[in-house]
Amino acid sequence: MYHVILRVLPVILATGIIACSQSDEGSKLNKIISSNLENMKRESLPGAELARKKCITCHYLDRNIFKVGPPLKGIVGRAPTISGVPFEIWDEKALDQWLQDPTGIKPNTLMAIPGIKSAKERTDIIEYLKQF
Numbered sequence: 001m002y003h004v005i006l007r008v009l010p011v012i013l014a015t016g017i018i019a020c021s022q023s024d025e026g027s028k029l030n031k032i033i034s035s036n037l038e039n040m041k042r043e044s045l046p047g048a049e050l051a052r053k054k055c056i057t058c059h060y061l062d063r064n065i066f067k068v069g070p071p072l073k074g075i076v077g078r079a080p081t082i083s084g085v086p087f088e089i090w091d092e093k094a095l096d097q098w099l100q101d102p103t104g105i106k107p108n109t110l111m112a113i114p115g116i117k118s119a120k121e122r123t124d125i126i127e128y129l130k131q132f
């Protein structure tokens with residue numbers, strides 16, 4: 001992923017500089033370019049791939065729409081929408097516990113996935129969730 005970024009970065013920067021030098025259209029282009037850069041940065045995080053494999057079948061990350069489970073947009077730092085969990089807020093620690101063993105925390109949860117054993121994977125996923 002990084003090598004892709006390195007390859008396209010100069011092109012994007014050059015386009016950005018040209019765009020900057022041109023009035024209104026330039027600033028519009030600039031916005032598009034910087035939001036694309038943000039997306040590329042986000043999608044190159046190690047948690048992106050993990051979330052694609054393990055979460056997005058059941059959750060939207062980038063919109064407030066229910067899928068199989070509740071939307072995860074802005075999840076880090078907000079209160080649970082689900083009942084039966086002993087957390088007041090989904091901070092990193094609560095999310096880490098939840099992802100490690102959802103059925104251990106809420107035996108009848110519909111998020112009946114095997115817990116994620118690797119602490120590194122859990123941290124990576126949580127870091128990625130913070131981007132939304």
Ligand code: HEC
Binds near residue numbers: 051068083
């Ligand atoms: C098989 C579908 C499925 C998968 C895969 C899944 N979830 Fe869930 N998730 C659910 C369901 C259903 C709920 C609601 C559970 C309940 O009400 O007990 C839920 C609830 C949650 C909640 C609580 C949300 C809230 O608003 O309180 C979080 C956080 C969460 N999931 C994170 C994740 C993450 C991160 C992943 C990927 C590692 C993931 N889930 C994978 C189905 C899934």
